[in-house]
Amino acid sequence: MKKVEAIIRAEDFNRVKSALKQIGVLPLTAYPVQGRGVQGGIPPYDLLPKMKVEIIVKDGDLDRVVSTIIRNARSGSPGDGKIFISPVEDAIRIRTGERGNEALY
Template identity: 80%
Template sequence: MKKVEAIIRGNDFDRVKSALRQVGIVPLTAYPVQGRGVQGGVPPYDLLPKMKLEIVVKDKDVEKVVDVILKNARSGTPGDGKIFVTPVEDAIRIRTGERGNEALY
């Protein structure tokens, strides 16, 4: 299992969410955040509004999720965001006690 975290522009969120749903990835957590990268034109201590998505997926679905985010959040200009992929040791569905991949979707 892997956790895909993406920090994207807020105006790309609905498009990314819809595209993920179309490829069968429905479970996700999203929340508004503020941050900045190294893009120019923004004063060094100003934070920009973004959306952060967190999606835990089976290993076989990682590239599909990354591709969907790239295709739907990339404008080619500074500030498009970042994607981070990290390993997840375990997942437990609280309601049923299912563990691992069975607890995901």
């Protein structure tokens, strides 16, 4: 399992969300964040508002999820965002006790 953390433009969030649904990946956590990249914000703003989307995915779905996010969040201009990927040790669906991939979706 992998954790995909995508920090994207807020205005791209609905499109990314719909595209993920279309590839069958429905669960996600999303929240508004503030951040800066290599340009260090846009004067006079140190931090710019973005949307953060977190999804724990099966290893076999990682490439599809990442390419779906990129396809729907890339404008080609600075500030399109970034994706971080990290390993996840386990997941547990509280209702059933299922673990690992079974607990995801």
